Amino acid sequence: MHALASWNADPVRAFKEFVSTTAFAETGRRLRADGTMRALSAESAKIYVFMFANVASWILEQGLTFSTVTQADLVRFIDRTVKGKRVLNSKIAYRYLRLLERCYEHLEVAPNPAQQAILGIDRAHMTKDEAGRTLSEDQLERFFAALPAEAPRRRNSTPFDGWKRRRDRAMQVVIALAGLRVSEAIGLLIPEVGRQVSIDGSIMLTITPDEKHDTSHEHTITLPREGVDELRPWLQERETMAIPGQFVFPANLTGARMTRKTVYVQMRATFERAGMDLSRSGGRTLRNTFAKRQLDNGASADELKDVLGLALERSAADYQLTRVKPDPTN
Known part of the structure; x- marks a missing residue:
């Protein structure tokens, strides 16, 4: 007693x-x-x-x-x-x-x-109720290798032909390396992309709730050099094409917002080209992989909360609790 x-x-x-x-x-x-x-x-x-x-x-x-x-x-x-x-x-x-x-x-x-x-x-x-799946380092490399490639040039092609492939490629890299939700990626605005490049080649992304899902909370995240190398050329091409609006990854030449379905279809295609038949071959798998890499590098639940833009530390702790091993079947 x-x-x-x-x-x-x-x-x-x-x-x-x-x-x-x-x-x-x-x-x-x-x-x-x-x-x-x-x-x-x-x-x-x-x-x-x-x-x-x-x-x-x-x-x-x-x-x-x-x-x-x-x-x-x-x-x-x-x-x-x-x-x-x-x-x-x-x-x-x-x-x-x-x-x-x-x-x-x-x-x-x-x-x-x-x-x-x-x-x-x-x-x-x-x-x-399966826990979120993650990719191993080898699987992640396979995913990157299977990203949309440049379409073959045709005789009457213009410099901007195939721009959507380059948009999709840059978006998927940013989602994977910055741990963004799909709603945060399609709602990413040009002013939220940092202009200052760090010594290591990374830049800061400032994610705000504007144009995003109502569960997104303002936070900053470092996009490493590998992501910058994909994002900056795309932004330069976007500017040259004079696409209106502020969306980093617009749906069309009018600058409209992309749909989640479009992103899912394109991302699914990348997983299939990589030879991975994951039941959750989408943005959540990439976000889980990002979170796992953060934890493997010693991030605490509070630090993970900040980089993922979560409202509560207990939400970040769920990633610690699952700590799911990479899918061994792919």
């Missing part, structure tokens, strides 16, 4: 003390081949603490304590929505409940509310 009282008084502190113990490892039942417990990595511990802090904050907001939370309360937590969309997909929700189940198991709370909530999850639906 004394232990449970400390979890009620300061649940985050109690969990931090718990997560570093062998007792936590035992609840996970993760054994090596020789029967000894697997040590919890510092990165995993950090993610677990972040997850638990999310739950603890929500429990406090509801006027509850760790010991008074019920199965129904936990179901409400995982079923939360923002603008009609669930905050947690079912796989992430399951991981939250599994973490809480381990805590209540350690405290010998019966019945275990998290365990009861897990039993109520539609597991059939959960298996269909």
